[in-house]
Amino acid sequence: MACIDRASPSLKHLLLKLYRAEKSIEIDHHLYEFGSVEYHIQSKVSNPLVAYLSISIPPLCHGVLSNNLSPHTIEKVKGICPNLVEITEPTKEGYQLTLKLNLNQIPRTKDYIKVIEDISTVQSVILSSQLKEILWNVNSDDAAQGMYKPIKLVYNPREPFFVIKQPQRIIAVFPIRFREKSDVIIATTFFQELMDVGNSDKWTKAPPCTWSAIPPPELRGEAFEDLSTNGGFVSFDISSRHVEGNRLDKTVWNLLNFNAYVRYHVKSTKGFIQRRMRKRLEDLAEVLHQTNSEENEQTKEVKQHEGCRYTNKLVRSSKHTMKQRWCTLGRKIKRIHFRLKIPGFARFRQRWLRFPKFSSKKYTKLE
Structure with a gap:
C-alpha cells in the first residue's frame, strides 16, 4: 500500500516525468492521497526549470493543532533538500504550504532518483512532526x-x-x-x-x-x-x-x-x-482428469476385447449356420429326384434300366 512508504508514489512519478521530459511541458495537476492529503503541481513552458508544489494536510488533532504549520514543521521541511526546495510566501490559497522546486539543481547522475524520492517524502515529514509536537506538548x-x-x-x-x-x-x-x-x-x-x-x-x-x-x-x-x-x-x-x-x-x-x-x-x-x-483445486482437477483418462482407456480396451469376442462368436455361429443350411439343402435336393414313390420300381430299374457297359480297350483307327 502506498501509505506505508514515506515517499508518495504518485508525486514521485509526476516529478520524474517532469524531470525526464526532453521538451518543456506545462503541468497543472492535482493529486489526492491517503489521509485526505492533496497536492497541486504547476510547471510552465516559459520556465521549465522551476516547479511549484502546494500541499494541503489536515491537522492530526483538531483543537490542539492549528491549520497552519508550526515553525518546527517548516524547519523540518526545509531540511529535506536545502538546495532544491524553497518555501514561498504567501502560500497558494487553500493550501498550507507551497514549495518552489529548482529542478536545475537536481544532479544529472543516477542520484537524481534518490533526490526526487526525498522530495516526495514531504507528507511524512509534516505528519511525523505534528505527532511529535502532540507527544511533547499536549496534556x-x-x-x-x-x-x-x-x-x-x-x-x-x-x-x-x-x-x-x-x-x-x-x-x-x-x-x-x-x-x-x-x-x-x-x-x-x-x-x-x-x-x-x-x-x-x-x-x-x-x-x-x-x-x-x-x-x-x-x-x-x-x-x-x-x-x-x-x-x-x-x-x-x-x-x-x-x-x-x-x-x-x-x-x-x-x-x-x-x-x-x-x-x-x-x-x-x-x-x-x-x-x-x-x-489445490487445480491439483484435484488434474488428478480427476488423469483418473477419467485411465478409466476411459480401460473402457475402450474392454470394448475392443468384447468386440473381438463378439466377432469370433459371430464367425463361429455363421459357419455352423451355413453348414446346417447346406445339409438341409442337400437333403432337399435328394428328395427332389424321386418325389413319387412307386412300389417295386427300384427292382424294375435295377433289372431293366441298366446302362450298357463299354469296354475300356483301345480301338484302332480305321483308315
Whole structure:
C-alpha cells in the first residue's frame, strides 16, 4: 500500500516525468492521497526549470493543532533538500504550504532518483512532526494534576486512534473496524500472534502489545461512535527508550500507519489463501482428469476385447449356420429326384434300366 512508504508514489512519478521530459511541458495537476492529503503541481513552458508544489494536510488533532504549520514543521521541511526546495510566501490559497522546486539543481547522475524520492517524502515529514509536537506538548497541565485524557488523532477520517500521554509511558490505542467478517477473523488471529510474539524474550525491546474485544479503561468517556468496533482494540505501551534519538521517527511513522499495515496484512493473507485454494483445486482437477483418462482407456480396451469376442462368436455361429443350411439343402435336393414313390420300381430299374457297359480297350483307327 502506498501509505506505508514515506515517499508518495504518485508525486514521485509526476516529478520524474517532469524531470525526464526532453521538451518543456506545462503541468497543472492535482493529486489526492491517503489521509485526505492533496497536492497541486504547476510547471510552465516559459520556465521549465522551476516547479511549484502546494500541499494541503489536515491537522492530526483538531483543537490542539492549528491549520497552519508550526515553525518546527517548516524547519523540518526545509531540511529535506536545502538546495532544491524553497518555501514561498504567501502560500497558494487553500493550501498550507507551497514549495518552489529548482529542478536545475537536481544532479544529472543516477542520484537524481534518490533526490526526487526525498522530495516526495514531504507528507511524512509534516505528519511525523505534528505527532511529535502532540507527544511533547499536549496534556502537560492535566498530567501535573494526575489526569491523563486521551488525544484523538485522525490520520484517516474512517480510522481514528488515541494516544494517552503518561509520566513514564505513552499508550496508543487503535480501534479496528472491518466491513467483512472474514477480515475480522484474520485480523483477530494476527493480533493474538502479535501479542504472543511481542511478549516473548526475543522481542523484549519492542513495545508490548495487547488486544481486547472491549475498550480499555483509558478510553472511558469517549464518544460511542469512536468505540463501536467489530475488530476490538489494539494497544501499545511506548516507553522512553522507544522515542530516543532516531527511534522517534520510526515509532511515530509506525503509529501513523498501523491501521494501514493491518489492512495490508489482511489483504495479503486473503490473497495467499485464495492462491492456495486455487492451486489445490487445480491439483484435484488434474488428478480427476488423469483418473477419467485411465478409466476411459480401460473402457475402450474392454470394448475392443468384447468386440473381438463378439466377432469370433459371430464367425463361429455363421459357419455352423451355413453348414446346417447346406445339409438341409442337400437333403432337399435328394428328395427332389424321386418325389413319387412307386412300389417295386427300384427292382424294375435295377433289372431293366441298366446302362450298357463299354469296354475300356483301345480301338484302332480305321483308315
